[in-house]
Amino acid sequence: MKKIHVLQIILTPLLLSLMSCQSLTHNRTPDWVANPKAAYPENHYLAALGEGDTRRAAENAADANLARIFEAHIKSNERILDQSRETRDAFERTTSVVTDINILSSQTLYNIQHAEAWKDNQARIHAIAYLDRRETAAIYRDKIDKKTESILFLLSQVESTQDLLKKYATLRVAAFRAAENNRLLKQLNVISPRSSTGTKLNYSENNIQKNLADIAKQIRVEINVTGDDDRQITSVLEELITRYGFVVGTPAVLKIDGHISINDTGQRTADLVFVRYQLLLQIKEANDLVLVVVNDKGREGHISLDEARIRSYRTLANTIKATGAQRLDAYFDSLIDSLPH
Secondary structure: OHHHHHHHHHHHHHHHHHHHHHHHHOOOOOHHHHOHHHHOOOOOEEEEEEEEOOHHHHHHHHHHHHHHHHHHHHHHHHHHHHHHOOOOOHHHHHHHHHHHHHHHHHOOOOOOEEEEEEEOOOOOEEEEEEEEHHHHHHHHHHHHHHHHHHHHHHHHHHHHOOOHHHHHHHHHHHHHHHHHHHHHHHHHHHHOHHHHHOOOOOOOHHHHHHHHHHHHHOOEEEEEEEOOOOOHHHHHHHHHHHHOOOEEOOOOOEEEEEEEEEEEEEEEOOOOEEEEEEEEEEEEEOOOOEEEEEEEEEEEEEOOHHHHHHHHHHHHHHHHHHHHHHHHHHHHHHOOOOOOO
16 A cells, blocks of 8 residues: 555656646637637727747737737728818828828737737647726826826917027927827727717817928028038038928027037058048027037048048038037927926
């Protein structure tokens, strides 16, 4: 009897291990994998499956598939709206749709939850991501209401200031938040159409965009760059400021003063010629108060002096487009840092 008892003690963990392994790899497909809508009814949930080599990978795939439900729904709705818009040309309409889809696909959906995970007989993990419609709709309504409140406050600040740059900065943030709210509202429309139609924004996103464009046109920018004889850097700066909706001209609200130099270093290798470049830019108010500084210097080499100079101009153009825009954005943001977010 003792031998039998010892044998049982030894075998039991082994049997349990085999049973556990079987439950992970060879058990029948769960109902939520075979038919997710049966386990998560559409009138209460939005749900999507995903699979991967790990549970995290499977859940990430499920999240991505859940986002695609929103993309497909919004794209379909945009196409319906597009057919009714006779005032815009096809290129603008298509761009609008693609932009919304791209933003939504990269945007985090709120209140995503993960439940079961299951390993199939190929060792692939399956997971499900879902949203509870009623619970998530309440979260979205709260977020939209708070953002609407902040937008209305920003619009009141625009009315109370005469400073053109501050008006622009404030409207710029209001437009950004209105676009965010618009995307939240589109997501809410997928989650709960009834909640979406009952949500009032109390402002017009189109009017905000129009007012922003009107203010931007009043901001004239004077550009003076010494050493830029063929105006290559000046052209890059003109492109930069027109992206903000500003106008090149006088009387200036902003001034961009700069200096550029690209000189032969005299250094040669077997097949390369080197030049040294230097750039200094200052973006100022009309009273010469410096708001933004952009500088860059370095060395470029190529098989000829002309090609090395071309490379230098390309490097400086990239610096202006990246660093210049980043620092100008930071300046406008600083004008409203004290306002509620």
